[in-house]
Amino acid sequence: MNSYRHRRTELQLICGLIMAVLLFFRSPDTHAAVSQTPPMGWNSFDMYNGLVNEQQVKDVADYMAENLLEYGWEYVCVDYLWYSTSTDFWNYKQDANFNPALVYDENGRVQPDPKKFPSSVDGKGLKPLADYVHSRGLKFGLHLMRGVPRQAVARENPTVLGTTYKVSDIHTKTDPCGWLNVMWALNMSHPGAQIYLHSLFEQYAEWGVDYVKIDDMVQPWAVYAHPEEIKGYRKAIDSCGREMVFSTSPGPTPLPNANFDISKYANQWRIVNDFWDKWESLDEEFDRAEEWYKYAGPGHWPDGDMIPIGTLYSGKSKFTRDEQYTLMTLFAIMRSPLIWGGKLVDSNADELKLMQNSEVLAVNQNSTGNKPIVTGKTPVWMAEVPDSPIRYVAVFNRNEAPADVTINFSDLGVTAPDDTLRDLWEKKDIGVFSNSYKVTLAPHQSKLYRLTPPGATMVRKAAAARGNVALKNRFTVRNAGGMLSVGSNESKAGFAVSVFRADGRLVANLSGCIGSASVPVDGAGVYLVVVKSEKKTEKHLVSRY
Incomplete structure (x- = not known):
């Protein structure tokens, strides 16, 4: 011993x-x-x-x-x-x-x-x-x-x-x-x-x-x-x-x-x-x-x-390319x-x-409300971008033959016309659609999309509240090239900015900012921006693609 x-x-x-x-x-x-x-x-x-x-x-x-x-x-x-x-x-x-x-x-x-x-x-x-x-x-x-x-x-x-x-x-x-x-x-x-x-x-x-x-x-x-x-x-x-x-x-x-x-x-x-x-093992994952x-x-x-x-x-690994993407898509949308x-x-x-x-x-x-909205051999899963009308949607073909899968936008809670559909694996927008979208999937293939209604944003503003009255945000956060730009809406008072990746790691920490500040960020992803002033702390979620 x-x-x-x-x-x-x-x-x-x-x-x-x-x-x-x-x-x-x-x-x-x-x-x-x-x-x-x-x-x-x-x-x-x-x-x-x-x-x-x-x-x-x-x-x-x-x-x-x-x-x-x-x-x-x-x-x-x-x-x-x-x-x-x-x-x-x-x-x-x-x-x-x-x-x-x-x-x-x-x-x-x-x-x-x-x-x-x-x-x-x-x-x-x-x-x-x-x-x-x-x-x-x-x-x-x-x-x-x-x-x-x-x-x-x-x-x-x-x-x-x-x-x-x-x-x-x-x-x-x-x-x-x-x-x-x-x-x-x-x-x-x-x-x-x-x-x-x-x-x-x-x-x-x-x-x-x-x-x-x-x-x-x-x-x-x-x-x-x-x-x-x-x-x-x-x-x-x-x-x-x-x-x-x-x-x-x-x-x-x-x-x-x-x-x-x-x-x-x-x-x-x-x-x-x-x-x-x-x-057969991957196919069982859908049921569980x-x-x-x-x-x-x-x-x-x-x-x-x-x-x-x-x-x-x-x-x-014996998984085909389509099966590998299907595995990762299912694990992503089911969290x-x-x-x-x-x-x-x-x-x-x-x-x-x-x-x-x-x-x-x-x-x-960083999603909520993850659930299947269609089950069976051509399942459809959806999820929500927190505090946003933007939706994620995944479609799958569990069959041994090609299959058509239709996404009905109303099933996702999206009723506005002219919605932008983005293929997340390809990292590109595939078009603007209203009401529905149909895709043909090969056997064991899948697709993962983000559906954005007109005017929707990936920035989530966490407004402070006093009683039942929501206070107006004092700061604006936006993408600006390779930067996240933070601007004060009401005051020239000083503030501090902390930026975190979605997994909690600190990216930047700035203090003594006046009027505006720019924070360099390297790469795509979801960022939490915490802005602190003497009177208020605000949190903003920003996605960079």
């Missing part, structure tokens, strides 16, 4: 337990503070299975920082058995002697295999790797298997940190993982089980983990297999002192019912079983998305799984998390187009 050098004091543990008790009585919706928009990033599983190593993760972080961060891609996630010493790409199950061995500390908490993650030696864990990812302006994610290591229970039977409980006290052999034999489930009726989870997430917080994908949480059949464990992991995350996205796997997750509602605990949850590069769209919102997102495009461990699965560093120009289209990503990151 690796030794863990940074033990908590008993006082710290007691404080943590008090916090956990308080959190127990807190509304479960507080978890929604994280992942206000669908997370975007990369996960190692589709390419590396359980053998990803430290250098490969660093290479991905470098590539993402240099090519994708500006578009909102920010999570770098290490998946699957980073604590296993296995070198067999296909077999990770342990034999009767617990080979291949797992690495864990004196309190039964899994630790990285130092051969795969050399910076983890001497009890450092994954903190050095997380620090590197953070140094590139990114966030660090980690995959976990539900439970406690079987090997630890059978061999050393270590003590749960800060207690006299043994890991054998907190495990149960009832309902273990059916497809990987390295963990026993936790007996959540035992007080030591929750303490064990708190000790895990205190360590992950120290490492700098920003995202956890916890596997074997929801079985791939229609029962909630582990609701008490889901609640236990939620409590541990909330009390660890660091915000983390909580993702559950696998799926399909059953729809909320009187017994349990996953959206009250997880930030994202799988709506399908493992999603791979075949049309139609079931789950009502549950999507800030802090809780139905998850279509990783995006199996690019180089996978089985070879190049699924966007977690790339292919070998990111080998992305070609066509794959980068799928990841670097700010107009499409704006649908995923």
Whole structure:
């Protein structure tokens, strides 16, 4: 076993337990503070299975920082058995002697295999790797298997940190993982089980983990297999002192019912079983998305799984070009998390187009009212630009033959004539139309449009209010070449301007502005412009294309 050098004091543990008790009585919706928009990033599983190593993760972080961060891609996630010493790409199950061995500390908490993650030696864990990812302006994610290591229970039977409980006290052999034999489930009726989870997430917080994908949480059949464990992991995350996205796997997750509602605990949850590069799997996504769209919102997102495009461990993705665009269009309009699965560093120009289209990503990151308005084999989905009559609309052909699809503008809430229709993937306007538009789609093809009524704007003005009287905006924000121009409408008093991308990253911060100010912005996308004066703060959303 690796030794863990940074033990908590008993006082710290007691404080943590008090916090956990308080959190127990807190509304479960507080978890929604994280992942206000669908997370975007990369996960190692589709390419590396359980053998990803430290250098490969660093290479991905470098590539993402240099090519994708500006578009909102920010999570770098290490998946699957980073604590296993296995070198067999296909077999990770342990034999009767617990080979291949797992690495864990004196309190039964899994630790990285130092051969795969050399910076983890001497009890450092994954903190050095997380620090590197953070140094590139990114966030660090980690995959976990539900439970406690079987090997630890059978061999050393270590003590749960800060207690006299043994890991054998907190495990149960009832309902273990059916497809990987390295963990026993936790007996959540035992007080030591929750303490064990708190000790895990205190360590992950120290490492700098920003995202956890916890596997074997929801079985791939229609029962909630582990609701008490889901609640236990939620409590541990909330009390660890660091915000983390909580993702559950696998799926399909059953729809909320009187017994349990996953959206009250997880930030994202799988709506399908493992999603791979075949049309039948993509076709199923439509049915699951139609079931789950009502549950999507800030802090809780139905998850279509990783995006199996690019180089996978089985070879190049088998999706056709049309199918790749259909996948990305569906995930954009349904607001699924966007977690790339292919070998990111080998992305070609066509794959980068799928990841670097700010107009499409704006649908995923900044839209409301997302829903199907036509279902079946030629579905139509719509979404709204916030506080605007502008609409997004996606059309699909799930058939094996060409099909005509008609968009009725009234179904989108657009009744004015002479509306401009823009193809978001092509980044060009295709014409001005009234009432409807018909398009012929090839098998498995899709289109994603933005429909703009006459005079509508992508700028959203957040007017302050006093009582029931809305105050007039003091500032105007508009596009001006490569700049965002901010002008004062009423006064020459000073003001400050802060500009953020849609994912929350600060672009510019100006103070002492008089009359007007110009902020250089690089590239298309959705920007939040916050203007502060002595009397007022205004927020404007601006889209640049």
